[in-house]
Amino acid sequence: MQTAPQGQGSMGCGEAESSSSSSSSRRAADAPHSCPRAAAASKWGIFKRRFSLGGSLLLLLLLAAATPSVCDFYQFDETEIPVAADMSLPLPRPFDSTACALQHLAQQQQLLLALQQLQPAASRSLLQDPALAALHEATRSGLVAEEVSRHIEFGRQAKITVELQLHNKGAAAAASVFILLPFSEATQLGWMKASAANGKQLKMHSVSPFLPSISSLSWEDWGQRQLLLQKEELLLAAAAAGRSSNFKSPCWPSVFQVQLERPLQQTESVKLTVSYILGRPYRPLPRAVELEAIQSVIFATSLNWPSPYKTLKSSLSFQLPPQTSLGEAGERRMQQKSFQKLSEGLWKWASAAAVDPLAAVGPFAMVFPLPQHLGFLFAxxxxxxxxxxxxxxxxxxxxxxxxxxxxxxxxxxxxVALLQGLAPGTPRLALQNKEVPRAPPVPSHVLFDLHATLPPDVFNLDVADSAGNLTTAFAAREGPEGAPLSTRLEVWPRFPVLGGWNFDLRVIYSQPVSSLLLQQEAGSSSSSVSLKIPLEPIFSETYAEQLSLTVALPTGATNIRCSSPVEFDSVEEKRIKWWFDIVTSRPALTLKWHSFSASPSPHEERSLTVTFDYPYPVDLEHFKKLLLLLLLLAVLVIATLLSRWKLRFTTPEEEAAAAALQSAFEKVRKELGRVAEAAIKDTGSYLNCAAAAAAESGQSSSKQMPQEQEMQQWSKCMQQHENDVAALLQTAPEANSSIVAFQEALEDYRNTVQAFAAGQLKNVKDKKTEKAEQDVKAAADQLRAAACCMKLCSTKLHKA
Incomplete structure (x- = not known):
């Protein structure tokens, strides 16, 4: 991008200047200036209508060369009021948390002054709070901060470095000193350390029971104003002086105790350096901008660094992000506050006036452009x-x-494509192809990709989101071949994550447990195992809130201990089940804390050391697999045995009765089969006679007598068969339904045969006769089927 003229930001815009009249203030507040890249966007609209896709490269060059417009005023929008529907979403860190913190600092200062007027016996009952007792001890120790120098480096996160020179004017030696952070900074504290002048890191712990979270700020304290920057500063000044009583949240400061290398004797001085990182220090202003616009952010603080000791000399310097500036109006405001511009983006303020303990001098707010995404992990x-x-x-x-x-x-x-340096219509995966022409990406507040650093020996890496495999991921080893230093993971969300958008990600990977093993000692009855688990987030450039770590140890682990420089909100020991845990479970530690940022250097990385005793000589995880195989084998054996065994749930008497019924059933079935075959055989003889009579139809009627005799004989046989079937109803009543069905089939067969025989006697051969012959055959088949397919009604016979 081109360099802006002297006094103007290359990516920034000026701030609203103070005005003597309220009308000019309203005009400045209502001025619709959000510093968009409107010129570049409008050029795109004109050229898009005139050129085809072949001119995309030319348009990319025009966009890269376009300089965003610089405006003279900021537009301050209204802070969003959270409602019940928004409580589950991460809201921007409120500007009012700084004012609430300054007000409580003033109240704490007044309370300490009141306690100094009381006798020690009277004030002892009032000093039940550890933080208040530590501040009371610090104000009475006689230590004086001869010089406090604070430097703020702005980026996606704000890194603050404070150099203190303390002098002991008290009557006793001091083995430790106290420092404090206002509520607005303690709620977003991602990393913190204290070191001596020689660079040695000092032990430090929080005196307060727990570090506050931004969720402790009540909804009533979220701002509902639409003010100019000067009026916001008046609000901060009123809160720092203790004149504001609109806050209901307990925005008390957090106190830390730093252990010195050696006790600080009388008249001696010591130099300390306190460094810490603020994870979410900004609030975008205005809250909504166009996609091509450069966002601006607001940051509020005080000129001095509040300290529990009296400060004789204070200084503040800040470094803006690269290629940004305050603009002409913003620089004039800083100069009015006695800031000096040392270099491009570097400003400094210094004062030799003494500052009382816990006092916040000259609170102010500054607005500057920040063309970076403010992505963070809210879980x-x-x-x-x-x-x-x-x-x-x-x-x-x-x-x-x-x-x-x-x-x-x-x-x-x-x-979106132009911000990434791609021609419209080019797929995002083309960014991995070096042959695809592209312009340099334009700095923007849109989150396009994430970068993570994993251990060098990870394998079975899997990356996915809640929607499936819509996220694109690239992984590669970094370092010498054969001895990589790390594994780099690059994640591209399916859609660019705009401001206010959420994106979830699941990362699963494995690594040899030997790389985490710190120590293993074998004893007489059990062995002691120590594991070192890194706590650093894999996304090193991202601040995290609401963290949870569950460490599942091997089955059988006992006497579990853990240690870490991180102060956790809670540590819970429980038991969980995982694969192969059929009849067993695993001991687990669940640790939770609410703010975390990556350490600035590798030697300052934080970790968790877990130590436990293991009383077994071998790993029980192998026996879990063996147990699973044995269970599967047992299931197969049982299934095989059950398939071969016939289980009986009846008494011997019931079995005998069922056997008798089954024997009777077989006799009935055989008898019905005999009757059916006999009826069909008799019918065949009768039909043969009827056919012979039809052939001699031309002879005298005296020859019809033998035919009538055959018919009478056949009728008698059929009647006898029916009588035999009726007799079976008396001998086997359990099969009455099947016998009745056989009777019906026998009756139907008899009627069908009679109809066919009558047609033959008439000596008429037509289609009706052929159909009647087919009906006789079908009735015979049905009769045989009724004799074979029998159903007994007795439930006892069914059991048998």
Whole structure:
């Protein structure tokens, strides 16, 4: 991008200047200036209508060369009021938390002054709070801060470095000193350390029971104003002086105790350096901008660094992000506050006036452009399964949120492509192809990709989101071949994460447990195992809130201990089940804390050391697999035995009765079969006679007598068969339904035969006769089927 003229920001815009009249203030507040890249966007609209896709490269060059417009005023929008529907979403860190923190600092200062007027016996009952007791001790120790120098380096996170020179004017030596952080900074504290002048890190712990979370700020204290920057500063000044009583939240400061290398004797001085990182220090202003616009952010603090000791000399310096500036109006405001511009983006303020303990001098707010995404993790959960040997499995679940300015206006895919340096219509995966022409990406507050650093020996890496495999991921080893230093993971969300958008991600990977093994000592009855688990987030450039780590240890682990430089909100020991835990379970530790940032250097990385005793000589995880195989084998054996055995649930008497019924059933079935075959045989003889009579139809009627005799004989036989079937009803009543069905079939067969025989006597051969012959055959088949397919009604016979 081109360099802006002297006094103007290359990516920034000026701030609203103070005005003597309220009308000019309203005009400045209502001025619709949000510093958009409107010129570049409008050029795109004109050229898009005139050129085809072949001119995309030319348009990319025009966009890269376009300089965003610089405006003279900031537009301050109204802070969003959270409602019940928004409580589950991460809201931007409120500007009012700084005012609330300054007000409580003033109240704490007045309370300490009141306690100094009381006798020690009278004030002892009032000093039940550890933080208040530590501040009271610090104000009475006689230590004086001869010089306090604070430097703020602005980026996606704010890194603050404070150099203190303390002098002991008290009557006794001081083995430790106290420092404090206002509520607005303690709620977003991602990393902190204290070191001596020689660079040696000093022990430090929080005196307060727990570090506050931003969720402790009541909803009533979220701002509902739409003010100019000067009026916001008046609010901060009133809160720092204790004149504001609109806050209901307990925005008390957090106190830390720093242990010195050696006690500080009388008249001696010591130099300390306190460094810490603020994870979410900004609030976008305005809250919503166009996609092509450069977002601006507001940051509030005081000129001095509040200290529990009297400060004789204070200084403040800050470094803006690269290629940004305050603009002409913003620089004039800083100069009016006695700031000096040392270099491009570097400003400094210094004062030799003494400052009382816990006092905040000159609170102010500054607005500057920040063309970076403000993505952070508002929830991070990790499950780590640790065996004694083999591979450790880690399942991480992350919920990202972009704290940047919201999208104003419709979504424009052309602008999204141009911000990445791609021609419209080019797929995002083309960024991995070096042959695809592209322009340099334009700095923006849109989150396009994430970068993570994993251990060098990870394997079975799997990355996915809640929607499936819509997320694109690339992984590669970094370092010398054969001895990599780390594994780099690059994640591209399916859609660019705009301001106010969320994005979830699940990362699963394995690594040898030997890389986490710190120590293993074998004893007489049990062995002691120590594991070192890194706590650093894999996304090193991202601040995290609401973290949870569950460490699942091997089955049989006892006497579990853990230690870490991180002060956890809670540590819970429980039992969980995992694969192969059929009749067993695993002991687990669940640790939770609410703010975390990556350490600035590798030697300052924080970790968790877990030590436990293991009384077994071998790993029980192998026996779990063997137990599973034995269970599967037992199931197969039981299934085989059950398939071969016939289980009987009846008494011997019932079995005998069932056997008798079954024997009677077989006799009935055989008798019905005999009757059916006999009836069919007799019918065949009778039909043969009827056919012979039809052939001699031309002879005298005296020859009809033998035919009538055959018919009478056949009728008698059929009647006898029916009588035999009726007799079976008396001998086998359990089969009455089947016998009745056979009777009906026999009756139907008899009628069918009679109809066919009558047709033959008439000596008429037509289609009706052929059909009647087929009906006789079908009735015979049905009769045989009725004799074979029998159903008994007795339930006892069914059991048999």
């Amino acid at each position: 991070a959960e990790r499950l780590l399964l640790l065996p004694l040997s083999g591979a450790a499995v880690s399942e991480d679940f992350y919920k990202f949120h972009n704290d940047a300015a919201l999208q104003q206006g419709p979504f424009n895919p052309i602008s």
